[in-house]
Amino acid sequence: MPGAVVLGGDYQGLGIARSLGRRGVRTLVVDDERSIARASRWTAASLRVPSLRTDDDVLDALSLARARRGDLTGWVVFPTRDEQVAALSRHRSLLTRTWRIPTPGWDCVRVAWDKRETYRMAQKLGVPAPRTSSEPDFTAPVLVKPAIKEHFFYATGAKAWRADSPAELRERFAAAAAIVPEDEIMVQEMIPGDDQFSYCAFVKDGSAVASMTVRRARQHPSDFGRASTFVRSVPVPALAERSLCFLREIGYYGLVEMEYKLDPRDGEFKLLDVNARTWGYHTLGAAAGIDFPYLLFRDQIGQPLPAPGPARAGVSWIRLATDLPNFLVDLRAGRVRAGDYLRTLRGIDTEAVFSWRDPLPGLYEVALLPYLAVKRGL
Template sequence: MTETIGALVIGGNLNGLSIARSLGRCGVPVWVASPPNIELASFSRYTRRTLPWPNLQDEGQAAYLLEVAERYGLDQWVLFPTSDESAALLSKFHAVLSSRFRVSTPAWESLRWAYDKRLTYRLAADQQVDYPSTIYPATEADLAAADLNFPVILKPATHAIMNRFTSDKAWPAADREELLARYREARELISTELILVQEMIPGGGEAQFSYAALCRDGKPIVSLTARRTRQYPVDFGYSSSFVETLDVPEIVAPSRHLLAAIRYTGLVEVEYKLDARNGCYKLLDINPRLWTWATLGARAGTDFPYLLWQMTTGKSVPEQTARTGVRWIRMSTDFPAAIHLILRGRLSPGEYWRSLRSPVEFSVMALDDPLPGLLDLPLFAYKHLCNGYKSLREGLPLKRVEGLSDGPGPIR
């Protein structure tokens, strides 16, 4: 069956690939708009066309989307973001874009609470949800006067500007001297009002948990809970490399309170870390878009991208919860993560082998769509070479991850 209402996916990364496969397998036409260096989804048999994604300010990118709808007759197609920045773009221009598209993100008054960590932690405090002790130093004097328990981490409140600090997600500091040095370095890259200093919760991936859901007006319709057991890099991972669905009731009620408070609509992942010192699950992030390991949901009976497409196009979506005991793995990052953990004595070869038992969903490899899996490792290596080159340039700020080209370029 082929649907008449298609989807335009902003971003060709792994999230974009997951969306293309989920929708394409159900007969939904999928186009992807992507910069030339993030094109994994473009190699999928389920991506019917790839458009360039321009390096413009928000207003220019919104106008580009409207131009695309006009030029190719994509009226009422569903817009899917693949990152925080593309989600923010669709959210801020929700009303304008809704004149031609169906927008799968909530409006900005809702999404901003997930996009900006300062608002996220204010929301958590209002809803009495535990989160790591956090300060917002405006000056070095604030840091010097702060009562801190080391080690701590520095985090950016948003990722609107891409540089070393925002790309790394967090910088650890073992003592006050290192903290001051790191703060000065971060201050050169982003505004001081965007720098957070937060307690470091001990533990690795085995202590990281997620509540993922499809919501309508703050009410979860489809959901799962999972442990993000391994990540790469192992200390402050860019993304998870091994995830498994588990029954984690401790994070369900807090997540529902947060989402109800902002009347959230769409896909969302709420991240926690278990603090073994007091047994509390502490809120880390709210991700207002599809998450890297989303295909785990399909294997566990909750195909999130397709369910979102159904909801956005007015179709009925019954309430459901994913099965437990299902695993997801991205071999290109999980194998090096496992090697690191084995060398550190935190994982045995036998434990690693047993973690791969069925049922398991591979992130990129798929028998019905083999090309992205064959290209995953070369593209992964190329991306990290590019990131290394950028870091040598002292992290000159780019407007956003998705827009690294100079302009729209040719349409393929």
Template sequence: MLAQPETDDRVSSRPAGVVILGGAHGTLALARSLGSRKVPVWLVSNDTPLPGFSRYARHTMTWPGPDDARAVDFLLDLARTHGLGGFLLIAGGDPEVRFLSQAIDQLRTVFEVVLPPWEQLKWVCEKPLLYRRARELGLAVPLTYAITACGQAAQAELRFPVILKPNMGGRSRFARAKAVLAGDLKTFLAAYEWASEDIGGENVVVQEMIPGGGESQFSYAALWDQGAPVVEFTARRTRQYPVDFGYTSTFVEVVDEPQLIAAARRLLESIGHHGLVEVEFKRDARDGSMKVLDVNPRPWTWFGLGAAAGIDLGAILWAVRSGQHPPVATARPGTSWMYLVRDMVAAGQLITSGRLTRRAYFGSFAAVRAWATFMARDPVPALIDVPLTVWRVLTRRVFRLPR
């Protein structure tokens, strides 16, 4: 069961810089971590421009994207033209994760790709395979229905509400929505038909809705090197938007959850993981179990929390790949991160429903040590995040069932 990390035949040396493909807030936090240490950071994206407004991004450019047939040639030519041989190559978004991992043999002739090959990585990236591997390892997972076509959907015996998710993140409309809640059969069938037309029925995951909101969601965050953890900590996704099955965190705080570390290690050891990673869990109040939801082998939205809490994952990644031995670090419990624009909306909904008091909400600001976009030394991303967020919500995130 335990996958052995594949070795890289390319001669290892201290990297000269970093190329980050795609991503948004997590990429911004990683660029700040590295750029503030004078590491040359190149951002290459065909998605949100947000990270490119950072003063710590030395170079930014657009490209055809990870799904383009010319993607590999573009990166190899980029390295030849600009002397980027030996740079770390890091995926900032889900489509980029799949692309880099699948093209790793070609790309690591020039770059140092900080991911395992796809034959290993797919077992945590594709949700059906993730849940299968988790069950094999004795880890709890949500009830997931075996539905791959509209005919099966119409005949399925479901316990509502259910959640519809893409098997892996991407750039399609359904993948960008991340999760769709269906509280009855009519809504479910309409949602499943729409999702199937968008990404194919075999790629739609239908799952029970585990009770509870962000206060029940937890994460394991870490840097792994060749199949073993270098640094790791756990956090609670206390508030999110939407509040019950959020596609983005809005208020996250460091907590001590040793059982998450044990479960995540078991899962990641089974694939010989290499690189950054976040494993998402949700505590099921019905039986007390922590159920595996998702794995993100890339910088995640609240990536900047680590540095604020004493574990700068970007800096430690750079040190490890440069052949240094980073000091032992632990995350300070209670340290918090906030995505202010969306947290105001999430908090408003929780206060209106009686699940959060105004005093508790304003009191939570006292522990905030990191923000999704704001940084005094790098103010421009925060200034443009509000209009960008409104634009994304209006053009990409609004899910409307067909009539």
């Protein structure tokens, strides 16, 4: 049976390696950081490369994997970052001569990759989304955010900037224009509240083979989070119809997470992002009865797919390495009470890294916390 190459070895990549490895699938983790997935009992091998940020980096890494590990023809490649998704998509016709690439073609992926395209498609289909402009003329408070996340994120470490006055908006807009092209800068209305949800699915032929909806209760940082830190599965039927409408229109195949925020002003779930890959908390799926990476792998190698039932509601996932420090910051700022936070820790179903069946990655992460804090703020 062919194996799998996982591009990125943090907790997201670790979840993929565990999903496949415990079923006998050989897994090679390729990373440009000191990753925890290499310590897993389910990782067959690992490879450190200089970088995975550009198209050439990804192509070189896959070539190096073949040179170092022998014949990997037919192995399935799992990206874990948006820039890797873009690289695999843009070079799909070349890569599929050797690899199984579960990433759609560029005409499809660019709608998720470029948020200008995302919001244009949402408007075309009548999928609610926040009001967005390319000009710094919105009434504050607003968000200043990039259309293509990676160009901005690696320079600033932020997903978006908040502006609370017209003067601050102009200042933020000018600062962003010094980092990325001005036409990549978006000014977006602030949706009040903290009710964030996601629709997660394996989509094939216009239908969801398996799906799950969740409430992303906490994130890091708390204002404009780069990653979720506490998530619980919840039934939100309204998200499935609009999400599948969007995905059918662009001809999507594979794993996807679509992020929404509930707007208390009109009661609408408004589309924020489309992530064309596994998402950070995808291991919540396995705890709720749907192992997303394994479903995708089976489909890629031509094996029949099981018919998973609906994801169980009320299943919780946490990443303590970021959730606990974030709580301490919010506690000092008076945004949360200790008792309320501690009550959410009762009955956690799955932790992002720690596992009694595979304890070394958890121990390795503790040792790497100073490195991770400096490298990418955890």
